[in-house]
Amino acid sequence: MKMNKAVNMRPRASAARPVRANHVKTAVNRSASLPSTDRLVCQAAAVAVEAPPAVVAANPKDLTQRHAAVSKYFPGVLGVDDFIQRVEIALCGYGFTGRNSIACSNLCRDEITAVLKDKIEHSFGGSFNTNGLGGVLTCGVTGIGAGLSHSPICADSGRERYVFFSFPHIAIDSTGTLANISRPGRPGTSCACGALIKCMGELKADGVEKSCKVPGVHDPLDPEYSILKQRLARRIRWEQQDVNSMDLADITKAAERMITDDLEYLIEKAVDTNKADYAVVTGVQIHNWSTNFDDEVPNLELVWPTKVYTVVNGKTTYLDLTKIPSLTPRQLQLLAQASMGSAAEPSASAGIVSSVSATSTITEIPHDYMAHRLGAADVKGASVLDGKPAYSETIKAGDAPAADPAKPKMDSIDLNDMTQAFRSFSAAFSNPSFVETFNGSNGKA
Numbered sequence: 409m410k411m412n413k414a415v416n417m418r419p420r421a422s423a424a425r426p427v428r429a430n431h432v433k434t435a436v437n438r439s440a441s442l443p444s445t446d447r448l449v450c451q452a453a454a455v456a457v458e459a460p461p462a463v464v465a466a467n468p469k470d471l472t473q474r475h476a477a478v479s480k481y482f483p484g485v486l487g488v489d490d491f492i493q494r495v496e497i498a499l500c501g502y503g504f505t506g507r508n509s510i511a512c513s514n515l516c517r518d519e520i521t522a523v524l525k526d527k528i529e530h531s532f533g534g535s536f537n538t539n540g541l542g543g544v545l546t547c548g549v550t551g552i553g554a555g556l557s558h559s560p561i562c563a564d565s566g567r568e569r570y571v572f573f574s575f576p577h578i579a580i581d582s583t584g585t586l587a588n589i590s591r592p593g594r595p596g597t598s599c600a601c602g603a604l605i606k607c608m609g610e611l612k613a614d615g616v617e618k619s620c621k622v623p624g625v626h627d628p629l630d631p632e633y634s635i636l637k638q639r640l641a642r643r644i645r646w647e648q649q650d651v652n653s654m655d656l657a658d659i660t661k662a663a664e665r666m667i668t669d670d671l672e673y674l675i676e677k678a679v680d681t682n683k684a685d686y687a688v689v690t691g692v693q694i695h696n697w698s699t700n701f702d703d704e705v706p707n708l709e710l711v712w713p714t715k716v717y718t719v720v721n722g723k724t725t726y727l728d729l730t731k732i733p734s735l736t737p738r739q740l741q742l743l744a745q746a747s748m749g750s751a752a753e754p755s756a757s758a759g760i761v762s763s764v765s766a767t768s769t770i771t772e773i774p775h776d777y778m779a780h781r782l783g784a785a786d787v788k789g790a791s792v793l794d795g796k797p798a799y800s801e802t803i804k805a806g807d808a809p810a811a812d813p814a815k816p817k818m819d820s821i822d823l824n825d826m827t828q829a830f831r832s833f834s835a836a837f838s839n840p841s842f843v844e845t846f847n848g849s850n851g852k853a
C-alpha cells in the first residue's frame with residue numbers, strides 16, 4: 409500500500425463545519441444496542457457496534473501500511489519522535505527552548521500517555537501538568553497560573569516563557585482498529601480513551617441535548633467525567649454534528665477542538681503578554697500498538713498535530729510542522745534513546761524498526777522501555793503466595809485510625825450547607841443589582 413499523498417496539515421480544517429439550521433436532532437435512543445457504560449474501561453463492543461474498522465493494515469509489521477491506516481482517520485499524523493523534534497526546531501526558531509521555558513502538559517490521566525510525556529519532558533524539561541480524564545481541563549485559571557509562576561525568567565529581557573502542550577488520546581491498533589489497545593501484563597483487548605468511549609456511548613444513548621449542562625453544574629462524585637461529558641456535548645451541539653454518525657475518531661477530534669479552545673480561553677485569562685511569551689502545541693496522541701503487546705509486532709506512538717503557534721511580544725505566529733524535514737531513522741533513534749533512559753538500553757534497542765514515508769519517519773517504541781515505563785516489566789515477581797519477607801510483619805502499624813462517619817463527604821449535604829444555600833438563594837433574589845442584571849440595566853439606574 410502506498411502512502412497517502414494528500415497530507416495537508418491545515419490546522420483545524422475539520423472544525424469548520426457548515427452551519428445548518430435545525431440540523432440538531434434529538435438523538436434516537438439506541439441504548440438497547442449499547443452495552444453498559446457504567447465502568448470507565450474498555451467497551452470494545454460499543455465501538456464495534458458503532459464503528460466497524462474501515463481501514464485494516466493487512467501486514468502489521470509493515471510500518472508504512474500502519475501509518476497509512478492511521479492517516480485515513482488523522483491525515484498528517486507523525487511519528488512521536490519525528491513530531492517532537494520538529495516542534496523543538498520550530499519553537500527554537502521563536503526563542504523557546506527547554507532551557508528557558510516551562511512546559512505545561514495537558515494529557516489524559518491514562519498511564520499510556522507517559523510515552524508522549526517523556527518525549528515532551530526530554531525536550532522541554534519537567535512539565536507542570538493539568539491532566540484530566542479524556543484531557544478535559546478542570547484546573548481552571550488558578551491551576552494554569554500556578555504552572556506559569558514556576559517559569560524561569562530571562563536574564564536579559566526579564567520575560568517568562570511558557571510552552572503549552574495539550575493532547576487527548578485514542579488507540580488505533582496495529583491492524584487499524586479504532587479504540588483497541590493491548591496493555592502490558594494484561595491479557596485481552598483494552599481500549600483508549602476510556603473516558604471518551606464512555607462519553608460517546610452515553611451521548612448516543614441519551615442524546616446530546618440532555619447531556620448539556622449550565623456551566624458550574626457537575627456530579628460531586630464524578631466531577632471530572634461529568635465536566636468532560638457536558639463540555640463535549642455542548643461542543644457537538646454548537647458544531648451541529650449528528651452524534652450518531654460520529655465514530656471514536658470523530659469524537660476524539662471534537663474533544664481536541666473543545667479542549668484546545670478551553671486551553672486558549674484559560675491562557676487568555678492567566679497569561680500577561682506584557683511580561684511573558686508563550687507557545688501552544690495541540691493535537692491528538694495516537695497509540696498504534698500491537699494487538700498483543702508482548703509479541704514481536706512493533707508498538708508505535710503517533711501524534712496528529714492541530715495547532716502550533718507562538719506569541720512573542722504579543723504577536724502570534726502560526727507554524728507549519730510539515731515544512732520541517734524528518735530526521736533519518738538513525739538520527740531519530742539516537743534522540744529517542746536519550747529520552748527513554750536506561751530502560752531503552754537493553755539489546756532490544758539494537759533491533760528497533762523504522763520506516764521512512766513521504767511525510768514522516770516512524771520508529772518503533774522499544775518494548776522494554778514501554779513495559780518498564782508502564783509498570784509491567786515483571787508481573788510474575790513479588791507474589792505473596794511465595795511467602796512474605798520477615799519484615800512484612802514487623803512494619804505493621806497499630807490500630808487503624810478511627811473513622812468518623814459524620815465527616816463531610818464529597819457528595820454529602822448537611823444542615824449547615826442547606827442553611828447557607830438558602831441564604832445565598834434568598835440574597836440573590838432580594839438583591840436589586842442581581843434583578844436589574846436580568847432586566848438588562850446591568851445594575852445601573
Ligand SMILES: [Zn+2]
Nearest residue numbers: 516518601602
Ligand atoms: Zn484516556
